[in-house]
Amino acid sequence: MPEIKSAEQKPPYYPSYFPDLARIVRIKQEVMDAVIELEMAGGRPLGHMPGQFVQVSMFGYGEIPISVCSPPGRAERFKLCVRPVGRVSKALHEAAEGDWVGIRGPFGRGFPVEIMEGRDILLAAGGIGLAPLRSLVQYLRDHREAYGRIILVYGARNPSLILFKEDVDTWCRDPSMEMYVTVDEADESWTGRTGVLTGPIKEEIEISPVQTMAAVVGPPVMYRFVAAELLAKGMSKRKIYFSLERHFKCGIGKCGHCQLNGIYVCQDGPVFRYSDLVGLSEAVEAWAPE
Amino acid sequence: METGTKKPYQVISRKAFLDLMGRLMKEKRVMGPRGRPDQPGFHYFDWVDDPEALTMDYTTTTLPPKKAFFPPTETLLTFTLGNPPKVSESWLEDPFVLVGVHPCDLSAIEALDRAYAYPPPDRRWQHNRKRATIIGVDCLPDSYCFCESLGISQARRPCDLFLTPIRRGYFVEIYSPSGEQMLNQGECSEAGPRDFRDVLDWHQKKRGRFTTRLDANADELANILEMGDFSEIWEDIASRCYSCGSCNTTCPACFCFNMEDDFDWTLNSGVRRRTWDSCQLVDFAIVAGEHNFRGERRDRVRHRWHRKFLYLYRKFGRSYCTGCGRCSRACTADINIADETNRIISAFRKGTGNA
Ligand SMILES: Cc1cc2nc3c(=O)[nH]c(=O)nc-3n(C[C@H](O)[C@H](O)[C@H](O)COP(=O)(O)OP(=O)(O)OC[C@H]3O[C@@H](n4cnc5c(N)ncnc54)[C@H](O)[C@@H]3O)c2cc1C
Ligand code: SF4
Ligand code: SF4
Ligand code: FES
Numbered sequence: 001m002p003e004i005k006s007a008e009q010k011p012p013y014y015p016s017y018f019p020d021l022a023r024i025v026r027i028k029q030e031v032m033d034a035v036i037e038l039e040m041a042g043g044r045p046l047g048h049m050p051g052q053f054v055q056v057s058m059f060g061y062g063e064i065p066i067s068v069c070s071p072p073g074r075a076e077r078f079k080l081c082v083r084p085v086g087r088v089s090k091a092l093h094e095a096a097e098g099d100w101v102g103i104r105g106p107f108g109r110g111f112p113v114e115i116m117e118g119r120d121i122l123l124a125a126g127g128i129g130l131a132p133l134r135s136l137v138q139y140l141r142d143h144r145e146a147y148g149r150i151i152l153v154y155g156a157r158n159p160s161l162i163l164f165k166e167d168v169d170t171w172c173r174d175p176s177m178e179m180y181v182t183v184d185e186a187d188e189s190w191t192g193r194t195g196v197l198t199g200p201i202k203e204e205i206e207i208s209p210v211q212t213m214a215a216v217v218g219p220p221v222m223y224r225f226v227a228a229e230l231l232a233k234g235m236s237k238r239k240i241y242f243s244l245e246r247h248f249k250c251g252i253g254k255c256g257h258c259q260l261n262g263i264y265v266c267q268d269g270p271v272f273r274y275s276d277l278v279g280l281s282e283a284v285e286a287w288a289p290e
Numbered sequence: 291m292e293t294g295t296k297k298p299y300q301v302i303s304r305k306a307f308l309d310l311m312g313r314l315m316k317e318k319r320v321m322g323p324r325g326r327p328d329q330p331g332f333h334y335f336d337w338v339d340d341p342e343a344l345t346m347d348y349t350t351t352t353l354p355p356k357k358a359f360f361p362p363t364e365t366l367l368t369f370t371l372g373n374p375p376k377v378s379e380s381w382l383e384d385p386f387v388l389v390g391v392h393p394c395d396l397s398a399i400e401a402l403d404r405a406y407a408y409p410p411p412d413r414r415w416q417h418n419r420k421r422a423t424i425i426g427v428d429c430l431p432d433s434y435c436f437c438e439s440l441g442i443s444q445a446r447r448p449c450d451l452f453l454t455p456i457r458r459g460y461f462v463e464i465y466s467p468s469g470e471q472m473l474n475q476g477e478c479s480e481a482g483p484r485d486f487r488d489v490l491d492w493h494q495k496k497r498g499r500f501t502t503r504l505d506a507n508a509d510e511l512a513n514i515l516e517m518g519d520f521s522e523i524w525e526d527i528a529s530r531c532y533s534c535g536s537c538n539t540t541c542p543a544c545f546c547f548n549m550e551d552d553f554d555w556t557l558n559s560g561v562r563r564r565t566w567d568s569c570q571l572v573d574f575a576i577v578a579g580e581h582n583f584r585g586e587r588r589d590r591v592r593h594r595w596h597r598k599f600l601y602l603y604r605k606f607g608r609s610y611c612t613g614c615g616r617c618s619r620a621c622t623a624d625i626n627i628a629d630e631t632n633r634i635i636s637a638f639r640k641g642t643g644n645a
Contacts (some may be wrong), residue, residue: 016411017367017414017564041374057551059377060369060551060552063551089578219579246577249547255547255548256547256569257548257574259575259597261596262604
């Protein structure tokens with residue numbers, strides 16, 4: 001039988017599952033999470049938009065999807081905020097400055113920053129949902145004159161779990177932003193709001209429903225409650241955007257893991273209009289609260 | 291199609307065909323159906339270097355021939371840690387022949403061609419497909435086969451040559467210049483009226499042998515799944531299913547996969563592999579924080595039917611079931627895809643499955 005010939009090559013075309021290398025330039029420890037600043041080999045920019053994700057490889061451990069939490073266009077470098085929950089994310093969380101990771105992407109559909117132009121933007125983040133939204137907040141701030149009001153509602157479990165504390169403080173001091181930070185459980189030091197983040201949306205925030213678009217990221221259970229408050233204010237389902245999480249393996253619509261009814265969250269999303277999700281039985285996030 | 295020297299319809303005797311295979315086996319690797327030594331009466335696709343080992347008149351193999359292009363376990367890349375790490379992708383380059391593929395399995399290869407061509411394309415599938423020359427062969431159905439109901443009992447593409455058994459040996463249809471080139475290395479003759487009659491007889495015999503049928507065509511079935519509510523049927527199937535995933539791993543038109551890394555003994559280098567995966571396994575759609583988006587078995591069963599007959603039908607314009615019957619043969623719980631599908635169709639028509 002003839003011999004098997006194999007070639008080791010970098011293929012002359014866009015490789016489907018082959019990552020590029022990126023170096024960890026800086027790591028900042030947030031409470032539970034590590035904010036990892038990366039530079040692509042060769043120094044090229046990542047070229048992402050807010051809401052997109054990358055497939056990050058820790059060689060020997062595996063590959064996972066992580067949202068880019070820094071905005072495009074500020075620097076060649078980009079940031080990921082990693083919560084250690086399992087094999088790959090723990091390995092990534094424990095990586096050191098100077099270490100190398102693999103990056104595929106950016107992939108997916110992000111937030112519609114162009115359609116958002118000229119409108120008021122209401123952002124609602126629960127827990128680590130602030131990571132993907134941070135990219136959008138900073139993008140909006142970098143193009144401040146193109147957008148109307150920027151309202152950010154952020155809910156954390158307790159004060160010590162407030163993510164991106166420095167950013168949140170800066171945004172709170174910025175008169176051009178309207179900030180509503182709330183915690184589920186307060187401690188002695190906390191003088192701010194307590195309770196879930198639908199509280200301020202319902203009781204404190206007044207919006208013009210026609211003029212406003214909303215972006216929501218958080219745990220699955222959060223979406224429908226936030227959406228219900230926004231609908232109660234007269235907003236249309238077409239102006240509410242959700243960024244969804246599913247199990248991703250390939251990130252490019254092939255492996256089937258992220259499938260939600262007939263759509264692929266990795267490729268058709270992760271950012272979806274609420275109106276596009278309501279008819280889908282597997283979009284548990286979109287179901288109305290009973 | 292350019293048809294060089296030969297007419298498109300040729301006849302090759304069985305002996306000349308085996309000689310041709312022997313000659314090809316000296317040049318290239320050949321994968322084809324052969325008997326399973328462990329299970330008499332069952333067949334599988336394997337690399338064959340003796341033409342006599344080829345069994346061209348087999349029923350259906352346990353695993354589909356898609357493994358020639360998309361192996362159950364495939365190395366995507368190898369890495370060596372370092373500063374920076376060395377990562378390389380390995381590609382098999384040798385051309386090969388895949389012989390003895392039934393119409394349903396040709397159709398499944400076409401299904402994966404479509405799915406994997408959807409941008410961004412799966413370069414590995416496409417690369418491996420380009421390495422292969424495919425020789426199809428016609429077959430007679432067993433009691434599980436229902437490809438006819440999905441309109442693919444006479445599927446030919448994508449193949450280079452297609453054989454139908456006749457009295458003089460095989461009636462050969464030529465589908466590509468490389469198929470013709472291959473055939474030119476064998477001893478064959480032009481097909482005559484008697485050979486054409488034999489082919490028609492074969493087709494008639496094949497049609498007459500189907501005992502399993504779907505009660506709706508692919509288009510109607512997609513509409514039925516879209517419009518109906520079959521919760522009770524999903525519940526009932528789920529009450530018998532073990533979530534073992536055999537129905538997916540034996541399916542020629544399933545293409546979900548997992549990706550995993552492994553260190554070797556040095557703990558400094560290793561490989562990333564992709565492996566066949568199954569949407570019926572309980573952790574297929576789980577994410578961190580214990581959210582399992584398809585944690586209930588009935589939802590996974592429903593997903594399998596919807597993906598095969600509705601979602602991918604809408605996305606790629608064809609059913610992702612070929613009617614090969616492998617999943618029904620493999621299922622330890624005796625869940626028969628054709629019977630259950632007919633139950634869905636009849637529930638809808640009776641109005642009990644209407645949403
Ligand atoms: C679009 C998107 C953006 C994300 N952004 C961030 C982010 O910015 N920061 C962050 O910390 N996390 C983010 N995640 C979640 C992150 O991908 C998972 O936490 C990670 O994949 C878990 O893998 P692991 O190997 O560490 O855990 P595992 O050891 O594999 O398991 C831990 C748990 O995570 C589940 N899981 C395994 N693989 C995946 C997967 N590929 N996708 C989802 N869940 C999985 C497991 O089933 C298990 O329940 C994002 C996920 C998606 C889909
Ligand atoms: S082979 Fe049968 S028992 Fe196993 S997952 Fe499929 S339907 Fe269920
Ligand atoms: S679903 Fe079953 S009958 Fe249909 S192609 Fe797959 S294995 Fe064959
Ligand atoms: S992650 Fe593979 S299909 Fe979406």
